[in-house]
């Protein structure tokens with residue numbers, strides 16, 4: 001079985017790749033988005049109406065980049081944004097700017113989420129730090145109530161990537177594209193149930209330098 005890592009390891013490996021190796025954060029985000037996009041196409045989801053549900057952390061930035069990859073292929077995609085965009089991470093603010101350039105529609109109507117054929121879950125990844133409440137919980141409940149296929153980025157939102165526990169409420173995904181390595185929480189019974197099929201994406205982040213084998 002391939003390696004699975006904790007939240008602290010994921011954060012440490014990301015920071016090492018960005019700060020010491022020198023691969024810019026936006027490059028990692030673009031690779032995360034491309035990997036998610038490729039899995040989305042390979043898994044043969046119904047892409048008639050795609051909605052990316054994104055928050056303002058870097059998990060949201062991954063999702064907004066996926067929206068752009070879909071839009072430039074003429075796929076009907078919109079973004080349901082949760083949280084205050086002025087407080088988004090630098091990378092996610094940049095992805096929002098790019099999304100506006102490509103005129104990707106933003107919606108604040110949960111019915112658009114409910115009527116989607118495929119939903120991309122880009123609300124929380126390894127940065128989830130407390131119980132999900134309010135608008136975030138309402139969006140996750142709507143995602144889980146639809147017949148739409150759901151594809152999670154990195155971690156199904158609401159799942160603690162260490163313990164696999166549901167923090168309040170969590171997305172039940174059909175598949176999850178997780179970055180660099182699987183996460184230990186996604187190997188638990190609850191984590192597996194929420195993640196669906198897990199694809200591990202090589203985004204250029206590794207556990208050690210001078211990599212001979214990434215398995």
Ligand SMILES: NC(=O)C1=CN([C@@H]2O[C@H](COP(=O)(O)OP(=O)(O)OC[C@H]3O[C@@H](n4cnc5c(N)ncnc54)[C@H](O)[C@@H]3O)[C@@H](O)[C@H]2O)[C@H](O)CC1
Pocket residue numbers: 014015018025026028029032055056057058059060062089123124125126127128129130131132133136153154155179
């Ligand atoms: N670091 C990188 O360059 C890469 C990251 N990738 C993706 O980014 C996420 C991790 O991003 P991060 O910004 O650290 O965290 P999240 O997006 O998961 O969310 C953090 C954000 O949300 C707030 N928050 C936490 N819990 C709650 C809650 N219950 N309710 C409301 N808000 C909450 C928190 O305060 C932060 O503001 C990782 O999973 C990847 O998807 C890349 O893939 C590329 C490299």
Ligand SMILES: [K+]
Pocket residue numbers: 059121122123124125152153154155156157
């Ligand atoms: K997610």
